[in-house]
Amino acid sequence: MCNLHNNSSRNPINCIIPPHMLEVISMRGDKKIAGMARAMLSQNAKVREERAEMASGAVLSEKTRDITSFITPALAAAAPTRNLNREIYDGGNKASLPGKLARKEGDGPTGDQFTDEAYDGAGDVYDLYFDCFDRDSLDGAGNKLVQTVHHRRNYANAFWDGSQMVYGDGDGEIFQKFTELSVIGHEMSHGVVQFSGGLVYQGQSGALNESYADVFGVLTVQKKLGQAAHEADWLVGRGILAPGINGVALRSMKAPGTAYADTVLGQDPQPYHMDLYVDTTADNGGVHINSGIPNHAFHLFAQYLGGSAWEAPGKIWYDALQRINNPHATFIQWAIKTIESATTLCGTGSVEVQMLRRAWKLVGISV
Numbered sequence: 001m002c003n004l005h006n007n008s009s010r011n012p013i014n015c016i017i018p019p020h021m022l023e024v025i026s027m028r029g030d031k032k033i034a035g036m037a038r039a040m041l042s043q044n045a046k047v048r049e050e051r052a053e054m055a056s057g058a059v060l061s062e063k064t065r066d067i068t069s070f071i072t073p074a075l076a077a078a079a080p081t082r083n084l085n086r087e088i089y090d091g092g093n094k095a096s097l098p099g100k101l102a103r104k105e106g107d108g109p110t111g112d113q114f115t116d117e118a119y120d121g122a123g124d125v126y127d128l129y130f131d132c133f134d135r136d137s138l139d140g141a142g143n144k145l146v147q148t149v150h151h152r153r154n155y156a157n158a159f160w161d162g163s164q165m166v167y168g169d170g171d172g173e174i175f176q177k178f179t180e181l182s183v184i185g186h187e188m189s190h191g192v193v194q195f196s197g198g199l200v201y202q203g204q205s206g207a208l209n210e211s212y213a214d215v216f217g218v219l220t221v222q223k224k225l226g227q228a229a230h231e232a233d234w235l236v237g238r239g240i241l242a243p244g245i246n247g248v249a250l251r252s253m254k255a256p257g258t259a260y261a262d263t264v265l266g267q268d269p270q271p272y273h274m275d276l277y278v279d280t281t282a283d284n285g286g287v288h289i290n291s292g293i294p295n296h297a298f299h300l301f302a303q304y305l306g307g308s309a310w311e312a313p314g315k316i317w318y319d320a321l322q323r324i325n326n327p328h329a330t331f332i333q334w335a336i337k338t339i340e341s342a343t344t345l346c347g348t349g350s351v352e353v354q355m356l357r358r359a360w361k362l363v364g365i366s367v
Contacts, residue, residue, distance in 0.1 A: 018288035083142030114149040121184035138191035160190040185220030206287035256292030274364030304355035
């Protein structure tokens with residue numbers, strides 16, 4: 001099932017569509033749709049096995065770099081030169097990666113919507129990290145941004161596999177258009193987490209991993225559109241759900257639990273408060289579900305401050321990731337680290353620190 005991982009949860013394949021959605025579809029969908037969901041779950045299991053075999057080799061190549069190998073903030077700060085380098089591959093609706101090179105850095109549009117959206121979106125994510133956080137690409141040292149579009153046939157997911165982004169075309173009935181900008185920002189931000197020391201993909205640390213990716217996915221959209229916090233929709237995966245599905249997106253940071261309510265998809269299960277925290281063994285301990293809590297804390301914080309969420313709120317979240325140095329961090333430990341970052345960046349007793357404490361308290365975490 002997705003999220004996929006090797007035998008330690010330290011090298012996950014981070015998918016945008018969580019397994020709980022596929023499981024619900026497999027039970028509630030008609031024969032065709034349910035079959036699609038079961039095929040997705042089966043494909044994901046196969047990829048997990050292949051990934052585990054690859055990771056068990058004696059030597060890990062650059063393509064399979066372990067999550068513990070990362071660029072420190074100091075090294076990232078020492079490399080301020082812009083090194084945007086994109087390669088978009090056409091997977092040809094096959095499983096092998098990366099596929100056939102379709103567009104590289106500096107090439108003009110191809111006319112293929114998926115290829116060109118992946119190319120432009122990767123540039124937007126790069127710009128967010130470089131312009132706002134002085135980070136040169138995902139590893140902080142200018143690594144190449146490799147993406148594959150048209151992965152498998154009717155593949156209804158997108159994922160970061162530890163070295164590149166991968167996007168399916170969708171099945172056309174439930175899911176479509178996985179090259180949506182917040183999804184691209186989400187998947188690439190999993191790479192930033194990986195190269196910043198990692199958050200183990202299990203339980204609360206895994207939910208923080210997912211939440212960080214959601215936060216920076218929506219920040220990519222907001223910066224691209226020049227939106228202030230109060231103008232943004234705070235949706236992850238807007239436009240992914242096909243026409244006829246009762247929902248607006250995969251997740252809502254503004255109102256977790258309200259992104260969709262559909263006869264096939266079921267009800268969005270995300271909580272917005274610790275009182276509603278979901279204890280489960282599924283989905284690596286509910287990483288896509290309980291991420292709604294830190295997601296909502298960030299949204300509240302950004303609303304309290306107003307203005308551009310990629311400024312103070314984004315810088316505090318990014319700084320906290322560089323400082324956390326704890327792959328098994330819990331929600332309370334992350335909240336404390338964000339307060340420390342806010343204090344360092346904005347000052348003791350600053351409005352930012354006061355509003356951040358208030359935001360965490362409103363989701364049931366007192367710091």
